[in-house]
Amino acid sequence: MTPFHLVYGGEVVVPVEVGEEFNRIKVYDENNAERRHLELDLVDETRAKVVVQLMAYRQRMKQSYNRRVIPRSFQVGDLVWKKVKPVDDVTKLGAPWARPFKIVDKFHSSAYYLDDEDGWKLERP
Incomplete structure (x- = not known):
């Protein structure tokens, strides 16, 4: 997950000066707004998953560090x-x-x- 996705619930869309429309704009219809609301409902769950992954990563880093430390x-x-x-x-x-x-x-x-x-x-x- 990118930080932008965690904050705003979707990937960033950068305007291109070529003049070609993005795929999101080409295929946009009324269902997209409904789907976007469903995705926003899942943002909290996505953030919670990322927090759990971050805690697990920190625990692994701590264990790796503690294996190499010589207590004095x-x-x-x-x-x-x-x-x-x-x-x-x-x-x-x-x-x-x-x-x-x-x-x-x-x-x-x-x-x-x-x-x-x-x-x-x-x-x-």
Whole structure:
């Protein structure tokens, strides 16, 4: 189904500058108006079918994504690398990760509060 069909209950008719009449115009008769009313009565049912198909598609996408995700969890005190979001002058060759941060608090399974101080020290020989 096209979005136009879902909204207006039929396919879009684009005027052609050639001068040839469309098949819809050529074969139009009084039954077409009656048939158009019947089609409009079925628009809600068509929309409902599309919603069900969309929900099924989203479920399949979710399952496909979840199969590839590796679940990770961290504890308070762990050192983690923080991903850097690119800003104005950062090139694609710049480092995508910032220095190690220490986890201070855990809000829920995927949200952590990181220590902003330089509490970590690397020992160099």
